[in-house]
Amino acid sequence: MYSVVSPEKTALQKAFFLFSSQGKEKKRKKRVNNNQSMAASLFHLPFLFVFLLHPLSSTANIHKTNNLLKSHLFTEPTSITKTHPAHKPLNDTPPTVFFEVTKPIDVPNTKPCKHFILQHDFASTYGKPPVLVNYTPPSHCPSQDFSKIVLEWKATCKGRQFDRIFGVWLGGVELLRSCTAEPRATGIVWTVRKDITRYYSLLVKNETQEFAVYMGNIVDSTYTGIYHVNVSIYFYPAEKKLSHSDHGFNNLASGRDSKADLILPISRNFPLNDGFWFEIQNSTDSEAKEFKIPQNVYRAVLEVYVSFHENDEFWYGNYPNEYIIANNLTGFPGNGPFREVVVSLDGEIVGAVWPFTVVFTGGINPLLWRPITAIGSFDLPSYDIEITPFLGNILDGKTHKLGFSVTNALNVWFIDANLHLWLDHRSTITEGKLLKHESKPLALSLVSNFTGLNGKFLTSARRFISSNGWVKSSHGNITTRFNQHFGYRNLMEMGKDGDLQIVNQTIKFTDNVSFRKPSSNVKAFKSLKNFEFDMYSDYMDQGNGTSLSVANVTLGFNEKNVKHAGLGFASNILRNLQNGQGVMVVKNNLVQSGMGSTQQEYTYNGSGFCYFRNISSSNYTILDDNVGNTCSERNHSHLGFGLGRWWQFPARRASLASELLNKYHDGV
Template sequence: MMCRSKPTSLLLPLVFISALCTHFSTRVSATPCPTERYRFAPRAPRAAEPQEFLDPTGPDFLLPQRPPSCSLPLLRHDFGDTYGRPPATAAYAPPPGCPAPWARVVLDLSVACAGEQYDRIAAVWLDGAELLRTSTAEPSESGVFWRVRKDITRYAALLRREEGGVASMMLENIVNDVFTGVYHVNVSLDFYMKEEEPTPGLESQYHPQLMLRTSKGASLIPNKRILGESKPQLEQKLGLSSSEADISTGAKAKVPSLYREPADMIIPISSNDSQTGFWFRIQNESDVHFKRIQIPKNAYRAVLEIYVSYHSNDEFWYSNPPNSYIQQNNLTTERGNGSFREVYAKIDGRFVGSIVPFPVIFTGGINPLFWEPVVALGAFDLPSYNLDLTPFLGLLLDGRPHDLGIGVTDGIAFWLVDANLHLWLDSQSSYVTARLLHYQAPKISISRRSISHRLNGTFTIGAGRKSYFSGWVNSSIGNLTTDVNFKLKFKSLVGFTDNGNRKEVQMKAKLKTGVQIKEGPKAILAQGSYKFKYPLLIVSSTLPAENNTYRMTTNLSHILSEQTLVMLDRGRTYNSITDQQKADGWMLVQDHSVLAGSAATLQTYQYRDHTGFSYSRRVTAEDGLLLSDNTTVF
């Protein structure tokens, strides 16, 4: 629901309140306007002792279960009144007792907080390259705490540098007489020198990724045994004749080992002004931020990893109405521009790839009662997104500087975005040659439809994009061609009924990327297919209550679905992840404070792979207490 009057709101760092309105407006509606961003009013703690919060989205079975070979304290800081201040920093040097190469490196973040406080956005960088994007839980007087473990082996090129570097963490917070919560943070790195013996069905989890799909992905190639079809069957499926297969045998022998390894160099695509954090702050759709780079002449593979989060007027971008609705009803909110967003990358002004971000909900969003003690999908470890730029090495390997930029289609204030350019270098040659063969990137197709009468209205958006890039790189591995096919489908509905008191949000995003590595026109050495779906449904109804309060009832369904198929030489790996949350409840709100309410949340996580291994976890919570947490492995 929206109304005409503008609130007097407290400006908060990074994650703003961004209220629509806060008080009664009889001219428009019989109810006040919900803000979609809240905090808990002072209340009796639900638990006498500090309570642990959790994010079941990142299951522990994907990380090493044994003690690390060594653990390195990286940064310890109390984030009190840090708004407007530079990030906390600490010197980093590789652990002397655990020299590279490492089998695995895991970042371990621990946070504790007690008091009254809003949620905050935070990030950890090493020399300007982002390692983790995270957000905080909203604390209670008795205190909350949580832990985030993330595999950062892919950043080994930064971690192993003998000269070390500088680790930074940004978490802007306000502490005063009202907001008393201080976030106590400890960051350490765990190094594993050798792989532990794989658990049956989990061989692939302990090996670096083939194509760096996402920071959490598992498109992995097992070392110990080859699974899948026999060589003749696989070659037939890939369209290889026996003669072509024989010709490509040499390259086939090299591709698996080289493409398993993390990048040899990582170039941060981030702000040079570290005093405000290394992320770019994007204010509108024309605000494209560039970093001028020059890459080594022997780079044979390139992947751009993008980190992104959205705040203020665009925190709930997937629920924003069009500007016409706001103007026709004389609304004062700036939360508009429709409900579609696309994050894209450009090289020297040329489009090279894009993604629709997964709609992460922070712990103060929609209904904060949903997110205690189980936070929303990805809230503690926001996903990163990868674009394979290998076909564009023909443009970048000319020895000249190039501008690599990031922007947001239809974006409004504000987005925090940065990226890491992962480069693989040919150790056998000081330079390689490359050429862009095919470039097909039509403009995105967007259709919009609006039907409205006063505060009631239905607004739909459909968007689609297809792109195809192909280029060859001639290195010591061979003359390999990389084909990248990308397809995006997006549908959105934002509807208001009952004079604006009932709001329904439906969003469906589908992304599919296909990557092929070939020697010659038909000799496919490796190929991967990566599919992502994330539907979202939110239905909220608002009714007036006494003493300038309102009661909001909300139902939510949120799903993250991933499917990965990778074929390399004689083997094939497959895995699928389905992560779903369902929540419903009500809350009594005054201004931005939740005075009372009740809510229940159910989360189910399912993982399956090509070995027949299956992992599932089912977590239920109600009224701030964890009721059950059951795991099944078979």
């Protein structure tokens, strides 16, 4: 039922599937257990273990590429192994610390109370139920009044292993979506700390709940890495006594910092042999969850978690179908490079997610993400959709349905959500009405200009969704307006008979939400996001079963949040830019040598808090690391955010590739 290429599963498709960094284990497991093949998974990135795509124009090339990809490529090259700290025996070399660059969590100046949750060794856990433990609130903490709650994930691993997607849930509510780091022979360690204060009501609920972790891992004689995991939650007492008075209209001014009274899981139910997420398999597939809310709700926000895998792990580089058909290519993920998650309530579109292009730790070129991992890889972003205007339709005490689909999807997308609800504690019933809802059809266009395997493709998209409605509670009659504006542009260039691929993609979207009460000032929030992905990928056949692959990659995450509350105004701005350059030599399916370098500049400017970090690495080694926490004009990205200017010049791209190759040859 895939809307791309032939439904036949060729040997090439089977081979390509092995190299999806989130789907490799599924292929191997299903082949052993069911003797079934799954759909192909590839992207032209020559560095997706390591050079996924040598576009096929002849039978000879098909056989050559097929044989090459039948076996896994080992991703710790000999030349890099020799550069381990000094030449110590493996047992004497300390583990490498992996990390994602982000700002520190703003915690109060109080001693946190540690609540240990679980320890588990994730070995052969693929296709098995999530690991479950009973969770109860931290009754041992001296104070039960918390102003900050932080989830801490600590993990170690040694040996050889793929990156694994995993999730953490409490009572079916997802708290964290993340990816493991890929280990090395000397071992690795990494820590993820996430502010989970927005789940306050769930975390302090006075009852026993199921705390669940799912990570599908496979251990055998080749892939030996076992992930040893500890999970704890830190509860920070408030510096001064918090007011637990009713939320009301005034509390809406805090926006996302306002903690919901009730959080409902919009996820799958037990029994499961996987995560709680729904799996979207193709462009016509949809998943839904029935739910019922209390009749005294006055605000509702849907928080959506999204990740993409297997055939769509690199959706932003998928070929247009017309290119695949014209060149008679099979086994190549298509449907073009545009994707969106569409969210519906009782069959009506209420919002959308155009996701950030998270690259997992084994993606494109694994050497790029050691030890600095890609933006969002350790803490995948979630996305909020305000559905308060629709409360008038669902405050009837009846069951309703939230649904998810993905435009142009190939398998597989993992999606679930949390429904945050604010309750009127002075009333048992609130009432509301949807005044207006507008969801314009997606405007999607493709302009192609190609001959054979060479050419250019410009994909553009726009969408607008708007709703407003009122809810009457003990806080008064509050009218909520919510709208989303989306814009998308992807310029893809294929050259050298398909051996060269250049992608320049930008996603822009704006969320606006406002609350208005008669005789009161409007409280409004605006979030502006700009996601950048640029990639230059070149594959070179060196003969004698040897190939050379070069990739330059840029990831950019820009976000500005603005809050208006009466006469008050506040904003924060995040600029997060990452550049990576990598090269690998592969012979007979084994990585012979290679190098990877990464530079990242992270700048956050908020009300009363600023953070700046400029860091670079090469082959596991940190070269430079500058950190600051003062607000100043100099804490602006010197790299720029929209690198479209940088990528527009073929001569510049070619010179960068040439520079990288020279550095690589100098170091060999």
